[in-house]
Amino acid sequence: MHMWETIKGSFEYGHPGFTGLSALIKIVYLMLAFGPGLASILTWMERRQSSLMQDRLGPNRANIGRFKAWGITHFLADALKFMVKEDFVPVKAHKFLFALAPVLALAPALIVAAIIPFGAPLCWGHLTEIVPTGTCGQAVDLQIARLDVGILFYFAISSLSVYGATLAGWSSYNKWAMMGGLRASSQMMSYEVTMGMAVLSMFLIYGTLEPGAMVAQQGYWPWQWGIWGIPTALSFFLFLTAAIAETKRTPFDIPEGEPEIIGYFVEYSGLRFGMFFLGEFIEIVFSSALMVTIFLGGWHLPFLDGLADRVPNIAFVLITHGAWIVKVFLFTGFQLLIRWSLPRFRSDQLMQLGWQRLLPVSIANVLITAGWILYSR
């Protein structure tokens, strides 16, 4: 009887059982359902959108019985197809590293979601009451982990995805894959530097690395968002470019360059290839979420101003979460749109852009922002 009481007690607010369970629910929802879900829909959306941009129809046939919906179920068909394909490992490949590489490509893409805030804080115990902002005693943040180092966690974990590309190239025992792997990893490394420098200006302005605090510092209206201001808009542009290059999306997709050049995952088949593919789209989703958090106000939207004082807490939380989903979705759509709007960069142009154009501009931007903060005292 006493044991049961202790167990029940540990599930109350503030106790390990509660925090563990709430973290698990957030993880399952954001990392395992929302992320891969939106990424899968994006795989279809990209093909449909690019075909419409090119004045052709694209994939619109997949259907479940009579439910067609413009072929949106293509992503299910793709998933099934990947699963039932034969998985062949080249004879001379290093088996352990060959199996490890897709894991190192997919897992970091998922894990970075841990620091993304995706809605206003829930007020545990007062869910159906109206809770004005800042008066909640038992707040449950809609953020998996509120680490002090915040965005650095994102950078640290995504720097591990460099190993995915490098090991994929090395372990395939195929010199084209090897060269593609080296090219891909040097591209990723070059743009990681720019990402760090670009977002430094935002750290100067916010004074914190923690995404939840960043969102709290931004307001409901667009002129209260992080992007407002010249050095911040420049920082946004630099970070966006670097993030697109980091995820190896067009116009920076020379490592995969589908119809033109053999990429580093050439020897991968079936679901292992699917893991690389899905990992890339999940990176798009969560890097968009990160940019929405830092630059576009997170879950804030203009018409939500003052809403916290008028509707019950649970409704407010769901509405802000919906606002966040809409913003992330539009941003990912924007990244998809860029794909067929710009020609692909050559490998050396890419490196030049990263080191000789974006990096000096980012460094200058940091100094300009620092000077501007001093000036606006």
Add this chain to the structure above:
Amino acid sequence: MHQLHTQTVGLPATITFAILAGLTVIGALFTITRRNPVVAVISLVGTFFALAGVYASLSAHFLAILQILVYAGAIMVLFIFVVMILNRDEITRVAARGMVRRGLGVVAAGYVVWLLASVVANSSATPLLGGPLSEPGADFGTVASVGASLFTDFMFPFEAVSLLLLVAVVGGLVVSRSEKQEDDAEETARRRAQVATEIRPESMVGGPTDATANHEAAHH
């Protein structure tokens, strides 16, 4: 035998430490016993991951994330590149040959282990290790507090680090540059200068449209 401080630390912390330290040691053992150098580097990455966990459990938050960001994310990538570029499939044995040398190695290693063990065992005698354990403050090890002391008390080492990094870059380039690369660079620079001075539309006879006009006239 002096008592271990488990009572003041508590069981969950001890278990966490045991797991993380165990993973670190296992990773380190894997690193030194793998025949394939790439697998050894990957085991080292895992070791650093576990080590970052140990730092985090000691409230050194910024250090933990830097361990992953810089060490596991940048330095180990450099190692992997070097291993791949040098390209030795299976490492040949480079350990010391002969019983005498191996015996000396064991003695040296054993001495170091004995020194470390005696320091830990006699920890209550040293003021640093043997003092009472105190809970670190809430802002110990955070980015803000590391910055606060880095840019006030440790300003000079901070500036000196920039010089160290410059030396690293110059040294790395000097060591790795090959004659072929220098020749290629000069060649491309020369070709670029040549192209810039030679090919200009005005220098073609009559201009570029003249050529097409001649072509069409020839066909009619």
Add this chain to the structure above:
Amino acid sequence: MTSDYIAATLAILAGVGMALLLTMVAQHVGPHRPTKAKQIPYEAGSDVIGSPRARFSVKFYQVAIMFLVFDIEAAFLYPWAVNYRKLSCLGPLQDGVCTAGVSFFGLGGVMVFMAVLVVALAYVWRKRAIGWE
């Protein structure tokens, strides 16, 4: 803080677990019919020429060194950025706002640091280690 680390650890385990699960599915679901043609390295139809374990260009190593140096530089700048308002204030911050005068200490110190690293970037640029032709 501890609760956040528990959550972060769970997130890491969940991510890795999902990836491992997909690997298991990849390995065990699906046919296994190895043929000779499937097992030679893919070279877009031609026979295998050369070995993938040949030496590669040293420029990748140079990019990795540059990445390392600039990553460390950024790592030093993150605590500076977080403390910038405090460092550029002559007195302590009142409620997050600087009421005492402006100090150039924060900016000046870092400009020296960055100047040395810009020299490093310029050196590499000049030696053509980063603008690959």
